[in-house]
Amino acid sequence: MLARVANDLFWMGRYIERAEHTARFVNVNYFSSLDAPNKLSQSRPFVLNSMYAMVNERVEDESELIEEDVLFNIGLNPDKIYSIISCIKIARENANSSRDLISTEFYESINKFYHYIMSYPKDTFVKNGLYDFTTTVSEHTAILRAKIRSTLLHNEVYALIMLGMNIERATQITRIIKTKFDDAERAIGGYTNPIKNSYEWTTLLKCAESYDMMRRLYRKTPTQLTTLEFLILNPDCPRSVMNSINQTYTHINQLDSLKLHSTNSSAFFIGKMRSEYEFKTIEEIQESVKKFVEDTLNNLVKISSKLEEEYFNY
Amino acid sequence: MKYNKSNPIFSSYQNNTNLFDEIFDKNENVRPTYKKILELYSDHSIQDFANLNEKAKASFFNQGITFQVYSDKKAQEKIFPFDLFPRIIEAKEWETIEKGVIQRSKALNLFLWDVYHKKNIIKEGIVPMDLISTSGNYLRQMIDFNPPGGIYNHISGTDLIKHSDGKYYVLEDNIRCPSGVSYVICNRNALKRALFGVFNHYEIQTVTDYSENLLEMLESVKPKGVDSPTCVLITPGVYNSAYYEHCYLAKTSGIELVEGRDLFVEKDFVYMKTINGPKRVDVIYRRIDDLFIDPMEFRKDSVLGVPGLFAAYKKGNVTLANAPGTGVADDKAIYTYMPQIIKYYLNEEPILNNVHTYHCSNPDDLKYILENIANLVIKPVDEAGGYGISIGNRLTKEEIEKVKMVIKENPRKYIAQPIMSLSVHATYIDETNSFEQRHVDLRTYTLLGQDKEFVLKGGLTRVALQKGNLIVNSSQGGGSKDTWVLKK
Numbered sequence: 135m136l137a138r139v140a141n142d143l144f145w146m147g148r149y150i151e152r153a154e155h156t157a158r159f160v161n162v163n164y165f166s167s168l169d170a171p172n173k174l175s176q177s178r179p180f181v182l183n184s185m186y187a188m189v190n191e192r193v194e195d196e197s198e199l200i201e202e203d204v205l206f207n208i209g210l211n212p213d214k215i216y217s218i219i220s221c222i223k224i225a226r227e228n229a230n231s232s233r234d235l236i237s238t239e240f241y242e243s244i245n246k247f248y249h250y251i252m253s254y255p256k257d258t259f260v261k262n263g264l265y266d267f268t269t270t271v272s273e274h275t276a277i278l279r280a281k282i283r284s285t286l287l288h289n290e291v292y293a294l295i296m297l298g299m300n301i302e303r304a305t306q307i308t309r310i311i312k313t314k315f316d317d318a319e320r321a322i323g324g325y326t327n328p329i330k331n332s333y334e335w336t337t338l339l340k341c342a343e344s345y346d347m348m349r350r351l352y353r354k355t356p357t358q359l360t361t362l363e364f365l366i367l368n369p370d371c372p373r374s375v376m377n378s379i380n381q382t383y384t385h386i387n388q389l390d391s392l393k394l395h396s397t398n399s400s401a402f403f404i405g406k407m408r409s410e411y412e413f414k415t416i417e418e419i420q421e422s423v424k425k426f427v428e429d430t431l432n433n434l435v436k437i438s439s440k441l442e443e444e445y446f447n448y
Numbered sequence: 449m450k451y452n453k454s455n456p457i458f459s460s461y462q463n464n465t466n467l468f469d470e471i472f473d474k475n476e477n478v479r480p481t482y483k484k485i486l487e488l489y490s491d492h493s494i495q496d497f498a499n500l501n502e503k504a505k506a507s508f509f510n511q512g513i514t515f516q517v518y519s520d521k522k523a524q525e526k527i528f529p530f531d532l533f534p535r536i537i538e539a540k541e542w543e544t545i546e547k548g549v550i551q552r553s554k555a556l557n558l559f560l561w562d563v564y565h566k567k568n569i570i571k572e573g574i575v576p577m578d579l580i581s582t583s584g585n586y587l588r589q590m591i592d593f594n595p596p597g598g599i600y601n602h603i604s605g606t607d608l609i610k611h612s613d614g615k616y617y618v619l620e621d622n623i624r625c626p627s628g629v630s631y632v633i634c635n636r637n638a639l640k641r642a643l644f645g646v647f648n649h650y651e652i653q654t655v656t657d658y659s660e661n662l663l664e665m666l667e668s669v670k671p672k673g674v675d676s677p678t679c680v681l682i683t684p685g686v687y688n689s690a691y692y693e694h695c696y697l698a699k700t701s702g703i704e705l706v707e708g709r710d711l712f713v714e715k716d717f718v719y720m721k722t723i724n725g726p727k728r729v730d731v732i733y734r735r736i737d738d739l740f741i742d743p744m745e746f747r748k749d750s751v752l753g754v755p756g757l758f759a760a761y762k763k764g765n766v767t768l769a770n771a772p773g774t775g776v777a778d779d780k781a782i783y784t785y786m787p788q789i790i791k792y793y794l795n796e797e798p799i800l801n802n803v804h805t806y807h808c809s810n811p812d813d814l815k816y817i818l819e820n821i822a823n824l825v826i827k828p829v830d831e832a833g834g835y836g837i838s839i840g841n842r843l844t845k846e847e848i849e850k851v852k853m854v855i856k857e858n859p860r861k862y863i864a865q866p867i868m869s870l871s872v873h874a875t876y877i878d879e880t881n882s883f884e885q886r887h888v889d890l891r892t893y894t895l896l897g898q899d900k901e902f903v904l905k906g907g908l909t910r911v912a913l914q915k916g917n918l919i920v921n922s923s924q925g926g927g928s929k930d931t932w933v934l935k936k
Binding site: 135136137138139140227230231233234235238241242245246249290389390445446448 | 509510511512685686691692694695696698699704705706707709710720721722723724
């Protein structure tokens with residue numbers, strides 16, 4: 135396969151995944167804040183700032199944030215690289231340049247999705263379309279995932295898209311953890327209980343569509359410890375960092391199983407990272423969540439740039 | 449069966465009997481081939497057609513079967529309008545067309561070999577020297593070069609029209625990068641989705657075998673010493689108006705779709721950059737114009753091509769399809785010599801008619817042209833896409849004077865032909881919500897390889913959607929129809 139096209143497939147996977155996480159994050163944060171148990175969690179600037187933090191937009195003074203602007207920038211502003219509209223535009227461009235390798239069914243789905251977003255009226259979105267828009271984005275991405283899995287050959291094309299999706303998923307989950315962890319720290323004052331039982335953990339789980347399953351497994355109100363354990367280390371949770379790394383490992387091997395033992399390869403690096411995470415305990419992580427989060431993000435960036443060096447260098 | 453009584457959907461059909469209508473004869477009776485389909489269509493109301501038409505449009509749009517139009521400052525994504533009424537070509541009629549286009553493609557191939565080698569046809573005075581020497585598409589670099597398999601025009605698109613005498617005439621040959629073949633297949637699929645029932649009543653030749661024949665043809669012209677060649681299709685990129693087609697052809701024939709930046713040349717061999725390192729390329733189906741394929745040999749500012757590609761080609765290490773320099777033969781001035789060219793190389797009478805053509809470069813013809821512009825079509829010899837065409841009876845007096853000036857300034861650049869009356873076909877028109885007569889032509893696709901020839905049994909019927917318009921090109925607002933070739 136062409137190196138250029140491999141790069142496009144990888145990033146297509148990443149941008150589809152990114153769009154979905156952004157949509158869900160905005161949706162859950164916005165709607166869960168409406169009846170949050172304390173004042174800070176309920177306040178508009180707090181929620182808007184949290185949304186901006188997730189997409190890495192820095193804010194000087196959060197009290198000056200205007201809701202309609204924030205929503206527009208994250209959802210439909212084509213000039214913001216992090217917006218959902220930009221993600222889908224790039225994903226579709228990438229699909230275009232690899233169109234001969236992907237199925238007609240998958241292309242038609244991504245093209246439809248693109249046209250849906252491009253024609254979504256801005257005014258409706260910022261006034262009363264937030265729920266409709268973000269849930270439809272989630273649905274469309276689910277369709278894309280299904281088409282990728284069920285209509286493409288499970289060969290290197292598939293492996294590259296899945297590599298992109300899983301690396302992005304691990305990245306986004308870690309970023310969501312980071313954002314909500316910061317939020318929880320700030321919200322301490324509002325609770326009688328310490329940070330451990332903050333309402334933000336529930337929001338965090340919902341952002342990852344993992345709340346129900348987490349409750350089934352632990353049968354208790356989420357705490358910091360259980361939430362982080364579930365979202366970082368549980369290999370069965372399809373959104374967990376561990377699960378994403380496992381999948382990344384599977385797909386890098388699908389791409390090139392011979393390179394696994396060459397110490398300089400991306401495959402080796404991913405394998406090493408996977409082993410470390412597999413035998414980590416949540417207590418170790420809890421000693422310094424912030425450092426763990428930073429390290430994870432750095433490792434994920436390193437994987438991406440190693441892949442670029444090894445496969446996409448054209 | 450008269451059309452306006454038993455067919456509610458045709459009740460407002462205005463049959464201009466001066467034109468050749470492919471569905472109704474002069475007495476307004478339905479021609480036998482179309483009887484069944486008209487009967488079937490009569491079960492639908494015109495509102496059904498309006499709905500189906502909307503659905504077909506949405507389907508093309510969602511599938512991304514679109515092209516870019518550059519007329520305004522911004523490129524726009526547009527669908528190629530598709531008409532729900534298919535054109536039917538009887539088996540016998542098709543047989544003549546098929547033989548005729550193969551004959552032309554072969555003659556053109558021999559002509560190209562000749563003008564790039566001994567030039568006998570010129571020496572014998574059959575085609576004038578200056579038509580070749582003044583042609584911007586004649587590539588000196590190709591002189592005395594033997595393309596692999598001896599083939600220049602691997603892929604030809606021949607544009608035909610049905611004149612008011614009911615006979616087919618060739619309007620032009622396209623042997624550079626003829627496009628549109630993917631729409632033949634899309635149209636068939638779209639019609640199947642919309643009105644599948646009608647297919648039960650006709651035995652129709654398939655059109656889905658084009659890609660496999662394309663691949664077989666490409667493999668037949670592999671360079672010497674290669675066992676199983678790696679073929680690729682090179683595209684100018686995602687912004688090209690025919691990008692959908694490039695993807696379609698690459699996907700269905702299972703070859704890699706590459707851009708210039710994916711290829712490089714080392715020691716006169718061509719390689720593509722893959723995730724596992726360089727991989728040698730043997731046959732390139734190129735959808736990039738001659739002048740852009742290699743900045744080292746042709747246009748230096750080309751970023752679409754591959755530096756060194758032409759040198760690799762001349763060493764015989766890679767095949768280009770079509771060969772560079774074919775443009776000299778699909779020039780509209782050469783077109784006029786086609787009957788003589790066919791006779792000269794094949795010793796056969798042309799199977800398909802040529803439209804009589806006047807050369808502005810010939811003083812006698814020029815005189816006639818200048819006196820009779822109102823009854824002629826003036827065409828530039830080397831433009832594609834319907835650009836630069838003047839139709840005499842549509843021009844005002846001032847415009848005629850202007851055209852005269854332009855011709856006199858550069859006579860080599862123009863030819864003139866009598867205004868041919870393209871046949872008309874019932875076409876669903878959005879604005880009036882009814883079927884109306886519209887002019888149509890037919891582009892056929894011929895493949896020529898080593899010991900291989902193939903004509904796609906169908907072809908693209910293009911329809912001029914504006915009333916009375918004769919120019920069918922998609923860039924000029926044309927649409928298209930599914931084209932059925934009957935098995936018997």
